[in-house]
Amino acid sequence: MVGSEVIKMIEELNEHYDVVVIGGGAAGLNGALMLARARRSVAVIDAGSPRNAPAEGVHGLLGREGMPPGELLERGRGEVRGYGGQVVPGEVDVVARDGDDFDVTLVDGRRTRARRLLVTSGVVDELPDIAGLREHWGIDVVHCPYCHGWEIRDQAIGVLALGPLAVHQALMFRQWSDDVVFLTHTAPPPTVEDVERLAARGIPVVNGEVVGLEVDDGRLSGVRLRDGRVIARSAVAAAPRTTVRGAFLDGLGLRPVEHPAGVGNFIPSDAGGGSDVPGVWVAGNITEPMSQVGASAAAGAMAGAQINADLINEEVRLAVEAARDPFSAKAARDPFTADAESIVSGRAASARRTVSERPQRE
Numbered sequence: 001m002v003g004s005e006v007i008k009m010i011e012e013l014n015e016h017y018d019v020v021v022i023g024g025g026a027a028g029l030n031g032a033l034m035l036a037r038a039r040r041s042v043a044v045i046d047a048g049s050p051r052n053a054p055a056e057g058v059h060g061l062l063g064r065e066g067m068p069p070g071e072l073l074e075r076g077r078g079e080v081r082g083y084g085g086q087v088v089p090g091e092v093d094v095v096a097r098d099g100d101d102f103d104v105t106l107v108d109g110r111r112t113r114a115r116r117l118l119v120t121s122g123v124v125d126e127l128p129d130i131a132g133l134r135e136h137w138g139i140d141v142v143h144c145p146y147c148h149g150w151e152i153r154d155q156a157i158g159v160l161a162l163g164p165l166a167v168h169q170a171l172m173f174r175q176w177s178d179d180v181v182f183l184t185h186t187a188p189p190p191t192v193e194d195v196e197r198l199a200a201r202g203i204p205v206v207n208g209e210v211v212g213l214e215v216d217d218g219r220l221s222g223v224r225l226r227d228g229r230v231i232a233r234s235a236v237a238a239a240p241r242t243t244v245r246g247a248f249l250d251g252l253g254l255r256p257v258e259h260p261a262g263v264g265n266f267i268p269s270d271a272g273g274g275s276d277v278p279g280v281w282v283a284g285n286i287t288e289p290m291s292q293v294g295a296s297a298a299a300g301a302m303a304g305a306q307i308n309a310d311l312i313n314e315e316v317r318l319a320v321e322a323a324r325d326p327f328s329a330k331a332a333r334d335p336f337t338a339d340a341e342s343i344v345s346g347r348a349a350s351a352r353r354t355v356s357e358r359p360q361r362e
């Protein structure tokens with residue numbers, strides 16, 4: 001079989017899975033890894049645009065410090081596939097409940113079904129409309145001191161005020177450089193207390209709207225204000241609002257709410273990633289926009305384990321019902337159609353097989 005045929009087979013969606021994971025970043029792949037290793041049928045559907053794609057490396061990640069984001073995810077996809085999980089390129093358009101299952105439709109019209117969903121589609125950074133900023137995002141325009149602080153240490157940093165955490169961000173970046181200025185941009189001026197805190201740490205406040213970046217030989221050299229002034233800077237720190245990538249969840253009634261820190265919106269979940277909609281788990285930036293790669297991967301792994309536990313509970317319940325009375329599951333269904341009977345008895349039989357096989361596997 002030639003390589004392209006193998007890839008096509010790997011990428012072809014089955015009709016049904018135990019779990020469909022929507023989003024194949026750190027959270028989704030680690031969730032899928034747990035599920036595939038738990039011998040669950042799992043497909044990761046991934047649109048292929050992880051949030052940190054522009055960055056040259058993933059930092060602050062034990063064991064893989066500085067690895068390019070694409071390489072980390074490529075390894076993850078290989079690990080998931082190594083246990084029989086599928087990673088399928090594609091963009092989910094709509095998700096709907098259909099009986100006990102979820103119906104998942106992709107933008108290109110492909111469809112599949114799943115008993116449970118793990119949603120890890122992340123967030124979008126809403127970059128401000130400043131000439132040149134998008135091109136430098138993740139390179140010398142950065143948002144997180146733990147991701148990039150070391151790389152821009154001792155440089156001239158301008159902190160662009162975009163939200164309620166801007167002063168906090170300036171005080172943070174001061175840990176990495178003693179040349180930090182606070183650019184008020186279009187935000188309300190800092191309070192008297194904040195000005196005092198900034199001044200105490202040697203951070204001047206520059207009032208005025210930033211309209212463009214100055215670039216020299218491909219590298220940032222300053223920011224241009226509307227009044228024409230140019231403030232020489234070799235790095236800009238900016239924390240834009242983040243917005244959940246989850247419009248496809250509308251049909252389930254799962255909608256984002258505002259984050260308490262004022263950084264954007266998020267889908268609330270419990271400690272294990274359980275959302276307000278039964279059968280749907282969320283992990284990674286979609287439920288915690290401030291999580292880094294390691295924390296997102298860990299949350300995905302936790303959610304994967306929780307989903308597996310939930311499926312085991314369901315299978316044990318069906319197996320017990322079937323063992324006590326082969327007709328009890330049927331009795332719970334109304335109307336008593338032949339289809340409903342065959343579905344229930346089929347599931348119970350498969351659950352019985354799963355339970356009876358488990359001791360031999362362990």
Ligand SMILES: Cc1cc2nc3c(=O)[nH]c(=O)nc-3n(C[C@H](O)[C@H](O)[C@H](O)COP(=O)(O)OP(=O)(O)OC[C@H]3O[C@@H](n4cnc5c(N)ncnc54)[C@H](O)[C@@H]3O)c2cc1C
Pocket residue numbers: 022023024025026027028045046047048049050051052053054055057058059060061090091092093120121122123125137138143146147148245248283284285286291292293294296
């Ligand atoms: C510029 C930048 C640099 C960063 N650097 C670091 C760093 O050095 N270290 C660090 O720890 N963290 C870093 N981060 C944070 C890091 O990006 C996040 O912690 C991480 O990406 C969160 O993982 P996730 O799986 O939740 O989401 P993502 O990585 O964003 O993955 C979500 C995936 O879901 C897919 N998706 C979205 N919608 C759909 C859909 N409808 N159907 C199918 N798939 C969909 C996307 O295409 C994407 O592939 C950085 C962030 C930024 C913005």
